[in-house]
Structures are given as C-alpha cells and as structure tokens.
Amino acid sequence: MSHTTVHRPRWRLGAIVLAAITALTAGFIGAVSAQAAQGCQVDYEVTGQWPEGFTADVTVTNLGDPIDGWDLEWVWLEGQHVTQAWNATFATTAEQVNFANLGYNAEIASGSSVSFGFNGYWAGVNTNPTEFRLNGRVCDGSVGEPTTPPTSPPPTGSAA
Template identity: 55%
Template sequence: MTTVTAHAATGCGVNYTVSSQWPGGFTANVNVDNLGDPINGWKLAWTFPSGRQVAQAWNSTVTSSGAQVTAANVSWNATIATNATVSFGFNACSTRCGPRGTRASASRSPGATTTARRPTTPSTPRG
C-alpha cells in the first residue's frame, strides 16, 4: 500500500492597467486570475515608488505602510473559484494627496466586475 499526500494546486496571474492619468496621480484597475484550486480570502501586496500612495479603492480593502501596499478581499469577493477573476481598482497619487498609512475605503462601484480568481504569493505582487 502506498500513501499519497494531496496538495492544493496554486497559481495566479495579475493584470494591472492604468485607465487614466493626471499630473501627480492615476487610476488603476487590477484583475487577479485564479489558475489553481478555489480559495476563500485573498491578499495582493506591492511596493510603490517613493512618494506614491492609494487615495481611494473599490472592491478591496487597501492598507499601506510606507511604500508597501496590500489589497485584500471584501465580503462579496472573498470566495474565488478556479478559472475565475476578481477585479478591484484604486486611485493613487503623490504624498500631497493625503496622509500616508491611511486606510482606503472599500465600496462597490456600479458596473464593477466582482467575479473571482486567485492572487499570488510571491513578494511583489503577492497575496
């Protein structure tokens, strides 16, 4: 008799697009594609260049400490099926737009996509 240990398949893809820009800021949309087993709860982390911060976010809860930023699921997009996508977005600006380390509000945008996929676990971005 042979004993086999089962492991969950993991993997993801992250697509980041800038939908608009202005002097000192931009709007970004992020799609996280789940390429592995279903999960419940996700996080995606990245590091901004010096002087950038998230001013507002939707379809995620965003926190920051210095240049390190983390986006996490909200209640309606925590469960992520295999081969699905979760989408969220944020407005970012220079440090002139507000204090660093503040918590960005999470609100559902009209027409926003909230189907799901799995985030990554490498250092940048990670989840």
C-alpha cells in the same frame, strides 16, 4: 505443541498489526502533505492619470485551485500611495500596498477573476509595480505548489 507453532501465530499477528499501522500512517502523512496548487496572473492598468493623481484597475486571475480569501500585495518604489479603493480594502506601509477581499468577493474559482480599482497619488514618476504576491505567493502566471513564508530565526542571546 512445539515452540515454533506457538510463536508463528504471534509473529503473523505482529506482522499484520505492523502492516496496518504502516498503511494508516502513510495515509495520514499523504493527507497532511497534499496541498492545493497555486497560481495567478495580475493585470494592472492605469486607466487615467493627471498631475499627482491616477486611477488604476487590477484584475487577479486564479490559475490554480479555488481560493477562499485573498490578499494581493506589491511594492511601489516611486512613492505612490492609494487614496481610495473600490471592491477591496487596502493598507499601505511605506512602499508596500496590500489589497484584500471584501466579503462578497473572497472566493476566486479556478480559472476565474476578481477585479478592483483605486485612485492613487504620485509625484515625479508613476511606474507600474513589477511583482505581485497573492496570499504570499508570486503571481507570475505559473502554477505550482504553495510556498511557505520564511520564518524568522529565534532571537539569540540570553534574557537578563
């Protein structure tokens, strides 16, 4: 048996193993990078208003893949705030308000909507929000790949 004959089977086996590893790795990378398409539309409507108070209804329509758990946020620049809500929980911090699902309305199928309402307080001007974010992504009626929230750079300097 010649030297070439002995190394040829090893070379073929090595090529087969390398091809198998490459195929498996590509499959895993493809599976990890596959993400759900996201998209939504928000209808915000003030349905009643009186001096220093108002009622509003909000409908979130899912234009992307199904959602299981949602958080809708916006900013009010005129100092409004929520005093009571139904069909969602709410939290406010300065000008930002967040509404989140309850157990029974956490899922929004593709093409479906979820609605909630609230009473709020205003003084001066009661302007509608201009930008909404659903689970961190701008809700502007378009559908696209998910966005990754920005990460803060690590702190600089040394610990004493």
